[in-house]
Amino acid sequence: MAAELIDGKAIAAKVRGEVAEKVRAFQAAHGRAPGLAVVRVGHDPASEVYVRGKIKASGETGMVSEEHHLPEDASTSEVLAAVERLNADPKIDGILVQLPLPKQVDEQTVLDAIAPAKDVDGFHLINAGKLLSGRKDGVRACTPFGIMRLLREAGCDPAGKRAVVIGRSNIVGKPMALLLLEANATVTVCHSRTRDLAEEVARADIVVAAIGRPELVRGAWIREGAYVIDVGMNRLESGKLVGDVEFAAAAQRAAAITPVPGGVGPMTIAMLLSNTVDAANARIAAK
Numbered sequence: 404m405a406a407e408l409i410d411g412k413a414i415a416a417k418v419r420g421e422v423a424e425k426v427r428a429f430q431a432a433h434g435r436a437p438g439l440a441v442v443r444v445g446h447d448p449a450s451e452v453y454v455r456g457k458i459k460a461s462g463e464t465g466m467v468s469e470e471h472h473l474p475e476d477a478s479t480s481e482v483l484a485a486v487e488r489l490n491a492d493p494k495i496d497g498i499l500v501q502l503p504l505p506k507q508v509d510e511q512t513v514l515d516a517i518a519p520a521k522d523v524d525g526f527h528l529i530n531a532g533k534l535l536s537g538r539k540d541g542v543r544a545c546t547p548f549g550i551m552r553l554l555r556e557a558g559c560d561p562a563g564k565r566a567v568v569i570g571r572s573n574i575v576g577k578p579m580a581l582l583l584l585e586a587n588a589t590v591t592v593c594h595s596r597t598r599d600l601a602e603e604v605a606r607a608d609i610v611v612a613a614i615g616r617p618e619l620v621r622g623a624w625i626r627e628g629a630y631v632i633d634v635g636m637n638r639l640e641s642g643k644l645v646g647d648v649e650f651a652a653a654a655q656r657a658a659a660i661t662p663v664p665g666g667v668g669p670m671t672i673a674m675l676l677s678n679t680v681d682a683a684n685a686r687i688a689a690k
């Protein structure tokens with residue numbers, strides 16, 4: 404393998420250490436730990452795993468966390484009521500509503516009901532709008548924000564580079580493109596209607612794949628010396644977890660690449676905790 408492995412697990416551990424330090428300072432100054440609430444609706448098995456990971460990691464940094472589990476048939480107004488209670492709870496600094504929600508629940512209505520100052524996912528309209536407008540005071544979506552840190556730790560400055568983001572979701576692709584643009588990359592966003600994905604990827608100095616299709620991005624497409632970030636989480640029938648990039652072949656050409664698992668996933672959780680302690684401090688400062 405020619406590429407450097409970008410060790411998301413190790414970098415996430417470093418971020419959690421920084422968060423633990425901020426948690427200690429917050430506790431000393433305010434007599435309580437920052438609080439994170441996770442709302443989970445129904446029984447999506449993947450969500451159960453991720454939420455457990457988030458709760459465990461938050462405890463390790465000294466934060467207080469609680470999980471609110473609603474039944475599979477919960478209505479939009481029941482989920483809204485849970486969000487409203489957490490908005491009003493002074494001990495809660497961060498609220499995360501785990502996605503996807505069951506189909507009868509209106510996702511955007513729920514996300515927009517979260518107090519923007521407690522929206523540690525960065526999915527609220529206000530935080531999305533602040534990112535679009537280049538304002539620095541909004542909450543940044545955890546996955547793209549974590550990827551910017553991974554690039555920095557790998558020694559990649561996006562300024563002037565050609566970045567190709569594959570995927571245009573509100574939670575990964577679009578905010579990723581905006582953060583890369585903010586860092587002065589020349590950004591192309593690809594999606595399912597892109598005419599020639601291979602050709603777009605072949606030009607890229609930075610590739611971020613956020614598609615959700617196992618190994619769709621072929622190793623042979625990767626430009627020599629590119630930085631490759633694989634967001635995809637695809638569980639094969641064998642039980643094996645693979646990304647959106649054909650890892651072994653891409654690693655022959657890339658300068659650096661993230662593995663799945665152990666790349667972007669652990670970083671997403673670490674950035675959630677980082678956003679929560681930052682939200683706790685910002686809320687106190689705003690009082």
Ligand SMILES: NC(=O)C1=CN([C@@H]2O[C@H](COP(=O)(O)OP(=O)(O)OC[C@H]3O[C@@H](n4cnc5c(N)ncnc54)[C@H](OP(=O)(O)O)[C@@H]3O)[C@@H](O)[C@H]2O)C=CC1
Nearest residue numbers: 546570571572575594595613614615634635636667668671
């Ligand atoms: N590691 C982590 O922390 C996280 C991982 N994920 C994972 O990342 C992946 C993407 O997640 P998310 O953004 O929520 O997914 P979405 O399903 O919301 O978006 C997928 C995007 O991929 C595009 N796409 C689909 N097929 C193709 C194709 N053949 N060629 C090019 N583009 C294509 C879609 O295009 P179009 O818009 O045209 O439909 C869409 O924009 C998933 O595997 C998810 O599990 C997600 C969040 C966090």
Ligand SMILES: Nc1nc(=O)c2c([nH]1)NC[C@@H]1CN(c3ccc(C(=O)N[C@@H](CCC(=O)O)C(=O)O)cc3)C=[N+]21
Nearest residue numbers: 453499500501502503524636664665666668669671672
């Ligand atoms: N409101 C909300 N916010 C999210 O941030 C959010 C969400 N909903 N819904 C689902 C996606 C997905 N997501 C992941 C987080 C961590 C790993 C992770 O830690 N993955 C491990 C592997 C875990 C395993 O083995 O299954 C790894 O990559 O090493 C993966 C995926 C956050 N998401």
